[in-house]
Amino acid sequence: MDDSQTREGGTQVTLTTRDPKAAVKRPAQGPFAALDDSRVVQAFLDGDAQAFTELVVRYQTRLLNFIYRTIGDRERAEDLVQEAFVRVYRHLHRFDQSRKFSTWIYTIASNLAKNELRNRSRNPLVLFQTIKKEWEADHRPLQFEDTSSRPDDLYRKRHLKELVERSVAQLPEHHRVVFVLRELEGKSYEEIAEIAGCNLGTVKSRLNRARNNFAAIIAPLLD
Amino acid sequence: MDCSQFRDSYSDYTDGLLDEAAEIEACRHLAACASCRRLDMALRRGVGTLRSLPALRAHEDFEDRLQARILRECVGRREEPFPTLKHFVGVAGAMAVVVAAGVAGWELSARESEQPTSENPVRAVPRRAPQARFTHDTTYGHNPFRVIPASRDTALSGAPARVEITVDWMVP
Numbered sequence: 001m002d003d004s005q006t007r008e009g010g011t012q013v014t015l016t017t018r019d020p021k022a023a024v025k026r027p028a029q030g031p032f033a034a035l036d037d038s039r040v041v042q043a044f045l046d047g048d049a050q051a052f053t054e055l056v057v058r059y060q061t062r063l064l065n066f067i068y069r070t071i072g073d074r075e076r077a078e079d080l081v082q083e084a085f086v087r088v089y090r091h092l093h094r095f096d097q098s099r100k101f102s103t104w105i106y107t108i109a110s111n112l113a114k115n116e117l118r119n120r121s122r123n124p125l126v127l128f129q130t131i132k133k134e135w136e137a138d139h140r141p142l143q144f145e146d147t148s149s150r151p152d153d154l155y156r157k158r159h160l161k162e163l164v165e166r167s168v169a170q171l172p173e174h175h176r177v178v179f180v181l182r183e184l185e186g187k188s189y190e191e192i193a194e195i196a197g198c199n200l201g202t203v204k205s206r207l208n209r210a211r212n213n214f215a216a217i218i219a220p221l222l223d
Numbered sequence: 224m225d226c227s228q229f230r231d232s233y234s235d236y237t238d239g240l241l242d243e244a245a246e247i248e249a250c251r252h253l254a255a256c257a258s259c260r261r262l263d264m265a266l267r268r269g270v271g272t273l274r275s276l277p278a279l280r281a282h283e284d285f286e287d288r289l290q291a292r293i294l295r296e297c298v299g300r301r302e303e304p305f306p307t308l309k310h311f312v313g314v315a316g317a318m319a320v321v322v323a324a325g326v327a328g329w330e331l332s333a334r335e336s337e338q339p340t341s342e343n344p345v346r347a348v349p350r351r352a353p354q355a356r357f358t359h360d361t362t363y364g365h366n367p368f369r370v371i372p373a374s375r376d377t378a379l380s381g382a383p384a385r386v387e388i389t390v391d392w393m394v395p
Contacts, residue, residue: 056289060281068279078281082289089293164272183270208234211266219265 037101045093056085059102062185063109069180070113071120072169080112099194106187106195110177117173160222167217175210182207224252229259237266 032040032054040058044051063084068077087108095104171179177196181187187195193203229252235241236249253260 053286056286060285061278064279064281074279077279078285081281082285082292085289086292086296090296160272161276164269165276167269168273184273204234208231211234211237212230212262214269215262215266218269219261222265222268 038097041092041095041097041101052089055088055101055105059105060085063105066106066180066185067109067113069168069184070110070173070177071116072165076116080109080116083112084109100191103191103194106181106185106191107197110181110195113177114173163221164218167214167221170217171210171213175206175213178203178206179210179214224248226252226256226259229253229256230262233263 032043032051035043035054037055037058040051040054044055060081063081064077067080068074071077071080084105088105095101168176168179174196178192181192181195182189189200189203189207192207193200196203196206198206229236229249232241232245232249236246239246241249253263
């Protein structure tokens with residue numbers, strides 16, 4: 001997966017301030033669209049607040065999905081993505097620019113997700129809320145998204161979606177992080193090792209177990 | 224290759240990391256083993272479904288909330304996200320303390336080297352006048368200490384200016 005996601009357009013936005021008030025205002029068309037992450041980071045360090053906006057635009061959806069797949073709570077995932085960006089804003093001047101920015105920001109997000117899971121296991125209120133939420137999800141009426149398709153197909157599709165999501169959620173945490181980073185985020189083994197803070201051998205071993213477990217969980221559901 | 228061996232190398236097989244011979248073995252096993260084939264199909268179908276799910280999008284007010292949070296947490300608490308003059312003043316202060324300690328240490332070692340020894344009595348030199356002296360003086364009531372400015376001593380003795388503080392406990 002590329003670090004930079006190019007967007008159309010290219011009108012110059014000339015803000016040369018590091019004013020936090022301007023840091024997250026999305027430009028209509030950014031001057032950074034064609035730049036890779038390291039140059040956008042450098043622009044921010046040089047005082048261009050709009051460069052931070054570009055980083056937010058590039059990473060908010062990716063981090064949201066990564067954290068959501070790891071912790072399984074959409075609203076909390078969004079809070080954690082915000083926290084990740086706040087930490088990036090605070091500590092970007094300490095970022096070693098010889099490393100990939102994407103690996104760094106994923107490492108921050110991964111650590112936040114791990115902390116969340118750790119705290120959740122210690123907090124009975126959060127556990128209750130999760131159970132309640134799952135109960136509500138199980139008992140809500142079916143919503144047919146596409147009226148042009150047959151209802152039984154839609155039901156099967158939605159059912160499959162829920163099955164795979166539950167199967168991912170059943171993986172042990174350290175297997176799940178590696179699985180999501182590899183299968184959904186397309187990270188290399190080396191990047192995963194850096195993000196998860198373990199060596200290459202551990203990544204390979206965890207990924208193998210995660211794939212085998214995931215397949216074993218979902219196979220009977222798909223028959 | 225049996226099922227156990229196949230599953231041990233399954234991840235490498237999926238990522239195409241096996242060497243040619245191992246890959247041929249894995250493919251042969253997969254063709255012959257219904258159980259492993261079922262597992263392989265399940266993984267591929269499951270991952271395919273996961274990848275086809277629409278990506279979650281942040282709420283519309285995500286960026287506004289993020290901006291407010293950055294303002295609150297970085298500016299509201301007067302935290303500077305980047306090194307500023309304040310940081311440099313702190314660093315300069317720390318460096319000044321280190322330099323002062325170094326000078327004091329150097330002076331102390333220089334003074335010790337000036338003491339006469341049995342091997343080299345010639346090295347004995349008169350002690351220089353102190354720049355500041357703390358003395359016990361009961362005339363000042365509650366404060367038993369009095370600082371004698373450096374200039375008075377140095378002016379009287381004609382000694383060169385030095386960075387030196389000595390404490391003389393003088394009981395009247």
